[in-house]
Amino acid sequence: xxxxxxxxxxxxxxxxxxxxxxxxxxxxxxxxxxxxxxxxxxxxxxxxxxxxxxxxxxxxxxxxxxxxxxxxxxxxxxxxxxxxxxxxxxxxxxxxxxxxxxxxxxxxxxxxxxxxxxxxxxxxxxxxxxxxxxxxxxxxxxxxxxxxxxxxxxxxxxxxxxxxxxxxxxxxxxxxxxxxxxxxxxxxxxxxxxxxxxxxxxxxxxxxxxxxxxxxxxxxx
Ligand code: SF4
Numbered sequence: 001x002x003x004x005x006x007x008x009x010x011x012x013x014x015x016x017x018x019x020x021x022x023x024x025x026x027x028x029x030x031x032x033x034x035x036x037x038x039x040x041x042x043x044x045x046x047x048x049x050x051x052x053x054x055x056x057x058x059x060x061x062x063x064x065x066x067x068x069x070x071x072x073x074x075x076x077x078x079x080x081x082x083x084x085x086x087x088x089x090x091x092x093x094x095x096x097x098x099x100x101x102x103x104x105x106x107x108x109x110x111x112x113x114x115x116x117x118x119x120x121x122x123x124x125x126x127x128x129x130x131x132x133x134x135x136x137x138x139x140x141x142x143x144x145x146x147x148x149x150x151x152x153x154x155x156x157x158x159x160x161x162x163x164x165x166x167x168x169x170x171x172x173x174x175x176x177x178x179x180x181x182x183x184x185x186x187x188x189x190x191x192x193x194x195x196x197x198x199x200x201x202x203x204x205x206x207x208x209x210x211x212x213x214x215x216x217x218x219x220x221x
Contacts, residue, residue, distance in 0.1 A: 001169075004126045010161040015153070016185035023055050033146035035179065036061050036099075038136040042079040043203045044151040046195035047188045049087060053094045059145070060084060063101025063135050065108040066128050067208040073103060079202045086199060101135060108209065120212050121159065128209070129166050137170035137178070147177040154183035154192055157207070 026033060035056035039045040045060065052058055062080055067073040077100065084096050111131040118124035133150060140148035149167065153160045160182040171178035183189075196203055206216040 004123055007126055007162055007165050008122070008159070010159075010165055012161055013164070015160055015164050015180040015182040018180040019182075022179065026055060032057050034144070035059070036136060036140040036143065036145040036148040038063065038132060038148065038150035038152070039080055040064060040150070040152050040155075040208070041076050041204065042083040042199075042201045043192055043196040044154045044183075045080055046083060046199065046201065047192035048151045048154060048183050049084070049096055050191070050195065051183070051186075051188070053087075053091075053096060056147075059097035059099055059143075061099050061101060061136055061139060061148075063132055063139075064208060065101075065103060065105050066132070068105045068108060068210045069213075070103075070105075072204070072208075073105075075202060076204065083199055083201060099139070101139070107131060112209075116211060120207060120215055121157065124209075124211065125158075126162060126166070129163055130170070133163075133166050133170045133178075134173065137167075137174040137176055141174040141176045145176060147179045149179035149181045151183065153181045154188050156184055156189055160184075 033056055035052065035058050037048065037052065037058050037060050039060045039062050049058065049060065060080065062077060064073065067076060081098060084098050088095050108128065108131065112124045112127045115124040115127055129152065136148050136150065150163060152158050153163050164180055167178035206213040
């Protein structure tokens with residue numbers, strides 16, 4: 001097991017190619033695996049759901065105790081639920097399920113304790129990703145899903161190597177396959193912007209925690 005400092009230095013890899021290969025293999029075998037998709041927000045999920053529902057039976061899993069202001073958490077939760085309802089009504093043949101995780105921001109504060117002042121993209125985020133991906137892996141194993149992954153890799157601000165490494169770590173821990181991803185590839189991020197406009201989605205201008213909000217506003221907390 002490598003340290004979190006080393007995780008931040010991992011080289012880039014082609015995770016989209018790895019996902020393409022898995023999808024190709026499943027399609028050839030006529031298999032549609034059950035996927036638990038950790039979802040960070042509606043805008044990021046829009047493209048991931050549109051793309052992945054063609055190949056997987058998806059349950060969207062909303063576990064984000066990192067959104068430290070409860071009103072903001074509720075707003076983002078309502079938006080992902082609304083998006084899924086609309087997408088399901090547009091195509092009833094590929095239904096998307098929804099499951100909300102616990103919401104207790106103390107889980108986030110405990111996980112990042114001692115790393116609060118790290119900049120976005122640093123060690124605080126490694127801890128935050130681990131919290132969310134381990135819980136997703138646990139729920140995926142408990143629910144007998146075939147695999148899990150996260151919409152977080154669509155963000156140009158998030159390091160796909162770090163997320164994929166932690167996802168694999170979590171998958172090993174709970175005995176469930178982590179699906180490699182880098183959803184910003186194949187114009188995924190641009191498509192999420194288009195879909196956000198199409199569905200009139202609320203697009204927040206900071207990642208989620210109070211620290212990231214303060215960073216965007218140019219102050220420290
Ligand atoms: S900036 Fe985003 S990923 Fe990083 S700790 Fe805050 S909520 Fe988590």
